[in-house]
Amino acid sequence: MKAPRNTSEASGNASGTLRIARPGADAGRRRPPILSEAEFLARREAVERVMVVRDKVRTEPPHRGARYTQIAVLEDGVVVEHFVTSAASTSLVGNIYLGIVQNVLPSMEAAFVDIGRGRNGVLYAGEVNWEAAGLGGANRKIEQALKPGDYVVVQVSKDPVGHKGARLTTQVSLAGRYLVYVPGASSTGISRKLPDTERQRLKEILREVVPADAGVIIRTASEGVKEEDIRADVTRLQERWSQIDATAAETKEKAAGAAVALYEEPDVLVKVIRDLFNEDFSELIVAGTDAWTTITDYVNAVAPELVSKLTKYEPPAGPDGQPGPDVFAVHRIDEQLAKAMDRKVWLPSGGTLVIDRTEAMTVVDVNTGKFTGSGGNLEQTVTKNNLEAAEEIVRQLRLRDIGGIVVIDFIDMVLESNRDLVLRRLTEALARDRTRHQVSEVTSLGLVQLTRKRLGTGLVEAFSTSCPHCAGRGIMLHTDPVDSTTPGRKSESGGGRRGKRTKKSKAEEPTVAKVPPHVPGEHPMFKAMAAANGKHDDEESAESGEPRPADETPTAEAEERVEEQKTEQQVAREVAEDDLVDTDEDEFDEDTDEDEDTDEDEDEVDLDDEDDEDFDEDLDVIDDSEDSDEGDSEDSEEEDAEVSVTVSAPAAPAAAPNVRLWRGFS
Incomplete structure (x- = not known):
């Protein structure tokens, strides 16, 4: 027998009941073909990228009439990134300030710095430039580097959110078109997204153009860029940092006692064009005169080779002379943003x-x-x-x-x-x-x-604000308990866990007639007694000289009937209490429903007590008796409010009818 070339061949040719195969091998072969990593990356690079910019006017207070700009990045017609900028909500990320230390918290390893924006920013120990502070050793504590009242040059790394102030860092960096300039750094970095050959070419260029007292981080936009363009970018950023450093030194000498903004990043529109727009985009569509002017000026200054990709959108005229749909509607951007x-x-x-x-x-x-x-x-x-x-x-x-x-x-x-x-x-x-x-x-x-x-x-x-009613929690709080409609709680309609497991029609439910309240003189029993003993009552009334109401006339028959009724009620209470104990013992058994459905001779007790929710949820009533006892109609109003019992005469256990008990609220 020829030896198999690999394990997969051996497992595939083996016969018999035992197969030696990798788990999931068959499932892997039956699975539809999946794109490989190379195919996936090739498809990612082959997408058509389009950037769309729109100027729009606010229509809601408090900034009604103000303008804002939206930028959308599309890949094959699908929105993948969105940016919005306006004068009312300007980002602070990238801004450089000469701040004043307000207080230092050693236990939190943080310091709070006033940057002149209302709320203090927070500077953590991990964001401190220890070399610039003269603490390059191992013993680095923030209370040694900063003291309250000190001036410190900081840069915003994260905008303030909610009650949290802006995140700050003393490791300042300036972003350019092709690289990021880091003053005081001693190393350079190149994006890992670039190919190895391009990384090697850029390393050789950086050795010639980067000064010794600074470091740079090469961005992906520098792929294929000439050495002259990279050198110009480094020179421009170096001059900008020199101006910032000189302004900070001058302010410290004056000791004005107030924070000063040393450098502010351009608005989001320019930052997005600077960071994203490159040769990979097939087109940049701009709607709005102000946005068009800003973009064309910037692209002409830093990347004139991309000017041909700029397109100004002019909405077509409608049938009645009205302007047609805007650029976001044409590319279905608003629809996708609404779904997002x-x-x-x-x-x-x-x-x-x-x-x-x-x-x-x-x-x-x-x-x-x-x-x-x-x-x-x-x-x-x-x-x-x-x-x-x-x-x-x-x-x-x-x-x-x-x-x-x-x-x-x-x-x-x-x-x-x-x-x-x-x-x-x-x-x-x-x-x-x-x-x-x-x-x-x-x-x-x-x-x-x-x-x-x-x-x-x-x-x-x-595009959202917190709900003024629930403060963003998504729930409304009430001072009183609310009716719960969750499954597992018995609702007013009789739903619940037991109700779901044993679906019974309304026709099978026992019908219990409630006795209407009667005043003593109008009760049917007393009327019958008065009719039977009318003659005797007339004689007594004549002897006494004044009539006597029929309901106040005690007779031996009435007393005997009342005693029998009390006896029946007492027996019913005892039987119901015994059944209630049995029901409580079996209440939490999961097979209670099946046992009750098959055992027709077992007495049932139904409780309607809202104070015992779990008992109500799991209790189901099975009552096969259709004839009601006449004794129910003879209960008084007080007795019916407390307990109502339906019981027949004592008989053998196999023939005993079901017993129903209503327990009132105590």
Whole structure:
């Protein structure tokens, strides 16, 4: 027999009951073809990228009439990134201030710095430039580097959010077109997204153009750029830092006692054009005169080779001379942004994503939704749904600008190869994201966790405010308890756990006639007694000289009837209490419903006490008796309010009718 060339051939040619094969090998062969990593990256690079810019006027107070600008990045017609800027909501990220230290908290390893923006910014020990502070040794404490009242040059790394102030750093950096200039640094870095050959070429250029007292970080936009352009970018940023440093030194000498803004980043429009717009974009469409002027001036100054990609959008005239749809409507951007505000996101095959944001993290739940598969087994259906979800989750992270901790709950998969496939697809999709991110290992519960740095305010935060009624909690609080309609609680209609398990029609439910209240003189029993003894009453009335009401006439028959009634009620109470004890003992048995349905000779007790919810939920009433006892109509109003009993004459246990007990509120 010829020896097999590999393990897969041996397992495939083996016959008999025992097969030596890799787990999931057959499932892997039956699975639809999946794009390889090279094919996926090639498809990612082959997408058509378009940037659309729109100027718009606010229509809602308090800034009605003010203008704002929206920037959308489209990949094959799908919005993947969105930015918005206005004078009312200007970002502070990148701004450089000469701040004044207000207080230092050694236990928190942080200092609060006044930057002249109302709220103090926070500077953590990890963001302190220890070399510039003269503490390059191992003993680095923030209370040694900063003292209250000291001047310090800081840069905003994160905008203030809620009650939190801006995040600050003393490791200042200036962003240019092709690189980031870092004063005082001694090392350079090159983006890992660039090919190895390009990285080597850029290293040789940096040795010639970067000064000894600074460092740079090469951006992906520098791919293929000439040495002259990189040198010009370094020179421009070096001159800018020299001006900032001189202004800071002059302000410190004056000791004005107030924070000073040394440098402010351009608005979001210019920053997006500077950081994103390059040769990979096929077109940049601009709607609005102000935005068009700003973009053309900047592109002509820093990247004149990209001017040919600029297009000014002019809305076509409508049939009645009215302007046609704006540029966002033409590219269906508004529609996609509206869907991005929703909590639920639909996948192409019918699955869904549910995105919930909490104070600690953002949680994404993956569901199959309407997707039932197109042949194959459950594992293949779930894997395909998870692969679609992995790409859509990354798109939603970029579009909504979700930052911080993100936890993803994919649908459980049996094969480890499928789990690795979904995780690899998620990692490959994140390669499109230009912001810093990191995918951590999968938890023991099968949850995928990752971290992502937020770029701006966020889509939902930019177009929403907290609810004035619930303050963003999503619930309304009441001073009194509210009626619960959740399954598991018995509602007024009789629903509940027992009601769901034993569906009984209304026709099978016992009908109990309630005795209407009667005054003593109008009760039917006393009227009958008065009619039977009318003659005797007339004689007594004649002897006494005044009439006597019939209901006040005690007779031997009436007393005997009342005694019999009391005896019947006492017996019924004792029987009901015994049955109640038996019912309580079997209440929490899961097979109670089946036992009650099959045992027709067991007496049933029904309680209607709202103080015992669990008892009401699990208790079902089975009453086969159709004849009611006449004794029910003879109960008084007080007795009926407390306890109402239906019982027949004593008989053998097999023939004993069911007993019903109503217990009033005490």
